[in-house]
Amino acid sequence: MKDISLEQLLEAGSHFGHQKRRWNPKMQEYVYGERDGVHIFDLVKTRDGLTQACDYVRKVVSEGGDILFVGTKRQASEIVKSEAERVGMPYVSVRWMGGLLTNFGQLSKSMKKMADLKSKKATGELMKYTKKERLLMDREVASLEKFFGGVTNLTGLPKAIFIVDTHKEEVAVAEAAKTGVTVVGMVDSNADPDKVDYVIPANDDAVKSIELVVEAIAEAVEEGKKAKAETAKKAAEAEESKTEVKPEPEAKVVEQTEEKKAETKDKPVKKTKTKAKDES
Numbered sequence: 001m002k003d004i005s006l007e008q009l010l011e012a013g014s015h016f017g018h019q020k021r022r023w024n025p026k027m028q029e030y031v032y033g034e035r036d037g038v039h040i041f042d043l044v045k046t047r048d049g050l051t052q053a054c055d056y057v058r059k060v061v062s063e064g065g066d067i068l069f070v071g072t073k074r075q076a077s078e079i080v081k082s083e084a085e086r087v088g089m090p091y092v093s094v095r096w097m098g099g100l101l102t103n104f105g106q107l108s109k110s111m112k113k114m115a116d117l118k119s120k121k122a123t124g125e126l127m128k129y130t131k132k133e134r135l136l137m138d139r140e141v142a143s144l145e146k147f148f149g150g151v152t153n154l155t156g157l158p159k160a161i162f163i164v165d166t167h168k169e170e171v172a173v174a175e176a177a178k179t180g181v182t183v184v185g186m187v188d189s190n191a192d193p194d195k196v197d198y199v200i201p202a203n204d205d206a207v208k209s210i211e212l213v214v215e216a217i218a219e220a221v222e223e224g225k226k227a228k229a230e231t232a233k234k235a236a237e238a239e240e241s242k243t244e245v246k247p248e249p250e251a252k253v254v255e256q257t258e259e260k261k262a263e264t265k266d267k268p269v270k271k272t273k274t275k276a277k278d279e280s
Helices: 006-011 025-030 043-062 074-087 104-123 131-151 170-179 207-240 250-266
Strands: 016-019 031-035 038-041 067-070 160-164 182-187 198-201
Touching: 006 043, 006 207, 025 031, 025 043, 025 198, 038 043, 043 067, 043 160, 043 182, 043 198, 043 207, 067 074, 067 207, 074 131, 074 160, 074 207, 104 131, 160 170, 160 207, 170 182, 182 207
Parallel strands: 067 160, 160 182, 182 198
Antiparallel strands: 016 038, 031 038
16 A cells, blocks of 8 residues: 555545534544634544554455445445445445345345346347336346445455445444444544444545545555465465475386395295104
8 A cells, every 4th residue: 555644634634523513522532633613633543544444454355355345425425436346346335225234145135136137138038028027127127236236246244344434324334243344434523433443533524535545445455456366376386386206217116126036036945944753
C-alpha cells in the first residue's frame, strides 16, 4: 500500500466528524478537538487505523480469503462498486439484503436462480416461453441483479467485511458479529467503534475521503493477491526441484549380481561330520 500522508487525509476532508450533539462518546479517543460545533478527528490515529486495516486485508487475501465491500450510501455506492470490481472482490452497493451473512444458504438459492436465468437467456432456452413470460423473467433477473449482482461469485461467508459508514450499515455489522466475520470499517464520530474490529476513524460522508480509504483497501487486496500468487509459484518450484532417487544403471546391477554369484561359487562347502555308532 502506498503511504498516505496526513496532508492527503487533510485535503480529502477526512478530519471532519459530525456535529457535537450527534456524536458517540465512545469515539472520544479518536477525536482531536472541536471547531464550530463539529468534531475534528486526530488524523494520526486515522492514518494508523487505515494502515492496520490494510495490513489485515492484505494478510487475509494472501491466505485465500475474500473481503466483502459494503457501501450503499449515495456518496459511496459507485466508488465501492468500481473498486471491488477492479480487484475482483464481492460487494454490496445498493441495499444490504437482510440475512446475507446469517442466512447465506437461503439467499444463495436466489443467486443461483439469477445465474440460471441469465444462462438460459444467453443460450436462447427462454424463447420457448411466451413474450409476456419472458418479460416477467427479465424483470426478475433485473431485480435479482440489482441486489445480488455483486455477490454472485460468493460461494460462502467472507473472511472479512469492509464497510463504509458502520452507523448506516448497522445490520451488516450485527450480522458479521453473529457469524464471526471480521469487520473493517470507516467509523465516523456518530458510530460505535466497539462493534468494529479494525477502526478507521474518518469522515464517511465526503466523497474524497471515501475514495481515499476505499482505494487504499482495494490496493491492499491487490497486494494480497500478488503475495498469494508468489507463494503458489515458489511452492510449485520447490515441488519440481525435489530430487528423486535415481535407479542404478542396469549394467552396474548385472555386474554386482555376477560378483555375488562368483563369491558364492568360490566359498568352500562345509561337510557335516557324522559320528559312527558303535556296534553293540
